[in-house]
Amino acid sequence: MKITIFGTGYVGLVTGACLADSGHDVLCMDVDQGKIERLKNGQIPIYEPGLEPIVRHNADAGRLKFTTDTAEAVAHGLLQFIAVGTPPDEDGSADLQYVLAVARSIGKHMDDYKVVVDKSTVPVGTADKVRDAVRLELDHRNLELDFDVVSNPEFLKEGAAVNDFMKPDRIIVGTSSDRAEEVLREVYYPFNRNHDRMIFMDIRSAELTKYAANAMLATKISFMNEIANLAERLGADIENVRRGIGSDPRIGYHFIYPGCGYGGSCFPKDVQALARTANGCGYESTLLNAVETVNYAQKHVLFDKVSHYFQGDLANKTIAVWGLSFKPNTDDMREAPSRTLMESLWQAGARVQAFDPEAMEETQRIYGDRDDLQLCGTKEQALRGADALVICTEWKEFRSPDFEGIAKALKEPVVIDGRNMYEPQMLDRHGLVYYAIGRGRNQFRMD
Numbered sequence: 001m002k003i004t005i006f007g008t009g010y011v012g013l014v015t016g017a018c019l020a021d022s023g024h025d026v027l028c029m030d031v032d033q034g035k036i037e038r039l040k041n042g043q044i045p046i047y048e049p050g051l052e053p054i055v056r057h058n059a060d061a062g063r064l065k066f067t068t069d070t071a072e073a074v075a076h077g078l079l080q081f082i083a084v085g086t087p088p089d090e091d092g093s094a095d096l097q098y099v100l101a102v103a104r105s106i107g108k109h110m111d112d113y114k115v116v117v118d119k120s121t122v123p124v125g126t127a128d129k130v131r132d133a134v135r136l137e138l139d140h141r142n143l144e145l146d147f148d149v150v151s152n153p154e155f156l157k158e159g160a161a162v163n164d165f166m167k168p169d170r171i172i173v174g175t176s177s178d179r180a181e182e183v184l185r186e187v188y189y190p191f192n193r194n195h196d197r198m199i200f201m202d203i204r205s206a207e208l209t210k211y212a213a214n215a216m217l218a219t220k221i222s223f224m225n226e227i228a229n230l231a232e233r234l235g236a237d238i239e240n241v242r243r244g245i246g247s248d249p250r251i252g253y254h255f256i257y258p259g260c261g262y263g264g265s266c267f268p269k270d271v272q273a274l275a276r277t278a279n280g281c282g283y284e285s286t287l288l289n290a291v292e293t294v295n296y297a298q299k300h301v302l303f304d305k306v307s308h309y310f311q312g313d314l315a316n317k318t319i320a321v322w323g324l325s326f327k328p329n330t331d332d333m334r335e336a337p338s339r340t341l342m343e344s345l346w347q348a349g350a351r352v353q354a355f356d357p358e359a360m361e362e363t364q365r366i367y368g369d370r371d372d373l374q375l376c377g378t379k380e381q382a383l384r385g386a387d388a389l390v391i392c393t394e395w396k397e398f399r400s401p402d403f404e405g406i407a408k409a410l411k412e413p414v415v416i417d418g419r420n421m422y423e424p425q426m427l428d429r430h431g432l433v434y435y436a437i438g439r440g441r442n443q444f445r446m447d
């Protein structure tokens with residue numbers, strides 16, 4: 001099938017590459033000329049395991065092409081996937097200007113039946129706006145062409161995006177048109193052969209499903225972080241509590257890991273956007289607001305622990321930071337807890353020596369050259385001469401470090417772990433003071 005994808009960000013590029021890999025004829029369009037040039041040369045703008053080989057393979061096979069030409073893009077696909085960004089505007093609502101600009105382009109250039117697919121995470125009611133935008137352009141052209149607008153939200157996780165797309169838990173399609181339903185069934189047939197993963201529903205429910213899924217996951221995390229903070233003050237260990245409650249299948253083990261707050265491009269933005277949508281229809285979502293508030297506070301927990309240890313005197317201290325991306329297997333720094341930590345440390349007059357296996361370039365891009373930030377080539381280098389170590393991201397290579405070496409390299413033998421990576425006894429044995437999240441042994445204990 002002929003498919004056009006607007007937007008070559010995470011969602012657009014993964015969708016395009018995976019659909020091409022299943023045999024479809026895909027054209028990806030982006031307004032960023034530089035990005036398209038790089039993609040044509042087989043260079044992938046993001047770090048995503050497994051993506052580069054399938055982009056190259058399908059580009060070589062001629063099934064995956066790239067363009068900046070809107071007219072060519074609209075002419076190509078029976079399906080027009082909209083996968084452009086929906087950044088938050090000033091009040092946290094999703095900004096639809098890019099989505100609607102694509103809709104207008106489709107209306108301007110189409111000359112036969114199209115299925116317009118909203119793939120970006122968009123607020124409930126966006127499909128109606130997309131339909132109106134396409135129709136308005138057709139009216140200007142005095143054309144009465146048939147088209148359908150479908151909601152088909154994407155659930156892929158960064159770092160596992162290709163696998164998530166290839167083996168989806170579910171494929172949600174919101175549509176009221178039989179013709180569009182048939183087209184979508186055909187597109188997704190290769191991913192749906194063994195088990196029927198497709199769930200068809202009305203458009204608004206599909207749009208809300210995406211937000212509800214992310215809000216539910218964010219709620220689980222904020223809930224666990226809240227209990228962790230409580231455990232810390234009560235002298236309990238959240239890791240025991242986690243295993244204890246996870247064994248109940250109604251709760252489950254997934255997504256109940258406490259930490260230094262959730263980040264990334266989805267949870268913070270989507271929880272906020274859904275709360276604003278609620279406000280917009282006269283409903284105050286107490287729960288969503290609380291999820292956001294808890295997460296905001298949780299991102300400050302690591303700094304509070306460092307500050308507590310040094311009794312508020314961080315001027316001229318050097319802190320080693322391991323892990324900068326918002327989670328492992330990505331170089332994405334959007335809303336990463338490491339940023340809250342580093343920015344608070346700088347404000348308090350401390351210096352940072354940081355290491356991340358993938359996000360060093362991104363950190364350099366965001367913060368540029370500054371005297372109080374040293375980007376180190378290895379995790380060992382980051383420790384040298386530092387006063388303490390803080391871990392923000394649970395990269396695999398931090399799992400069993402040389403504790404002896406850490407104790408020797410640090411001026412103060414203190415490790416503050418935002419991801420509960422270690423058994424406290426292991427660090428005790430090496431004479432390291434260990435602070436983690438919700439592990440009942442630290443400074444907040446009340447008894």
Ligand code: UDX
Pocket residue numbers: 154155156157158159214217221254255256257258259260261262263264265266267326327
């Ligand atoms: C998420 C959703 O999982 C995905 O379905 C949706 O399409 C987009 O948003 P992503 O943002 O890539 O994907 O990351 P995810 O792996 O879900 O992690 C989000 C954040 O939650 C990370 O900061 C992670 O560290 C944190 N997290 C996750 C926890 O703190 N505890 C957990 O138990 C799980």
